Amino acid sequence: MDLFAPFQGISDWLVYNVLQLEKGSHLADSLNFFVYDSLKILFLLLVINYIMAIIRYYLPIEKIRLFLASRKWYGLDYVLAASFGAITPFCSCSSIPFFVGFLGTGIPIGVTFAFLITSPLVNEAAVVLLAGLFGWKLTIVYVLSGILLGVIGGLILSKVNVRKHINADILTLSKNVRSNIESSENPTAKLAWGLWWREAIQLTRKLFPYILIGVGLGAAIHGYVPQSFFEQTLHSGAWWTVPLATIVAVPLYSNAVGVIPIMQALVIKGVPVGAAFAFMMATVGLSLPEALILKKVMSYKLLALYFGVVTIGIMIIGYMLNILF
């Protein structure tokens, strides 16, 4: 049975019975799509945010750092850092304490970058939307490529001279980090169902306006843009679609959850999957506000190298998705 059948029922009832719109008209199509997608995503988000609140409670970034620094990992730390990046949200606000904390505990610069690259690209809200709108297969491929990009990007950036390219103040501060410190908000073993629930609702409420706008625009495209509108110009054989989508997206900054519903509508109308994904990844993974804050941590040269590596990685993933899907 389709888990989401009740949501389709509700939106059919609302659009065709309550609003008395004619089945098959542009307006009815768009509205039906809008109500159904919004309900489905709202439900999925609540569930995943609840699960993530539990994970974050037991595994805050302070603990991850201690875990990564606890022993020699022989390269596995890149994979671990990128995977942790996928489940931990990262606000560029915390860039400075993040670098000081990681480097100060003796975690290599490459591993630090592995975390930093994957964190914005893969997050649970994006995963839910991708799974709901594009299916599980594409979502899994996306998550794995996001982690792989973090690992490879981290390995490339591990070659930089830390002393030369990381701000001297950051390095001085990181010398004073006590690595054995236990965070004082260390969770006790007790379960905090109420706390997780509050957090899940709060997070969902914060994301929902983006989703409504995204789904709304997506629904408008769905109902009004003629089928295969983009096919003549943007078919996946056109090699330039991926780089163009990436470059256009870098100065834009948005939440993944706002972009994904629009992407889906565009893909249905013939935009190549790889170009749509490259656009989304560049919007969330590379942004000017982030660059401004990271500038306080590293030299222009390293910052440019970091953006360069991620941009190229995004394009490669874009081409790969074009071939696979």
Add this chain to the structure above:
Amino acid sequence: MTIEVVGTGCPTCKQLYALTLRAAERIGSETKVEYVSEAAGMKRLMELGLMRSPALVVNGKVAMVGFEPSIDAIKEKILETSK
């Protein structure tokens, strides 16, 4: 009680400080709110073993990490930690 808002100078940190001042007003009795920012804020974060900013610290104990838009929720966290 002593309430510290520890940040790195980011906009969210300043915002949390403003909200914490109002939360402290609601609590009323004997509260002192300090804003620890920039280099001093960084040092304090490291002392506390934290890697995210802003942080809300009550009587030397971490009450909350990250931002919270609700004054009442901030007030509740302060009271909970000061107990």
